[in-house]
Amino acid sequence: MPQRFNPLAIDPGELRQQIQIQAQATTQDTLGGQIEVWNTFLTTRAAIYTGAAVPDIRSKQPRENSQDGQFSSEITHVMKIRWPGPDVSLLGGQRVLYRGRFFVLQNVENIQERDRVLLLYCIEINGVQ
Secondary structure, X not given: OOOOOOOOOOOOOOOOEEEEEEEEEEEEOOOOOEEEEEEEEEEXXXXXXXXXXXXXXXXXXXXXXXXXXXXEOOOOEEEEEEOOOXXXXXXXXXXXXXXXXXXXXXXXXXXXXXXXXXXXXXXXEOOOO
């Protein structure tokens, strides 16, 4: 009998990568000026999928925006994590750090609104610290 797909199920070996989710904050430097820093507020395990592995995200190569000559991109990675609890707020604009690589968090999907599994839709940023 074939098994049915369960979006809330997490295979025990699936969450192999450790990620850090960071939020930007303003703080004072030693001279009293304001600087922007990234603070890690959640370290967790994740399954990371690229666009090729998850065709539903319709990953595309960066393309030039005809209006201003800038490059834009669509979702490049999806990260699956366990729900971190009600006291953790994940929002677009935060970033994910994985093995020295940075990903901007675009959207968070709470699967079936059940507070068990979250999908983080991200765009990888190259060369940004």
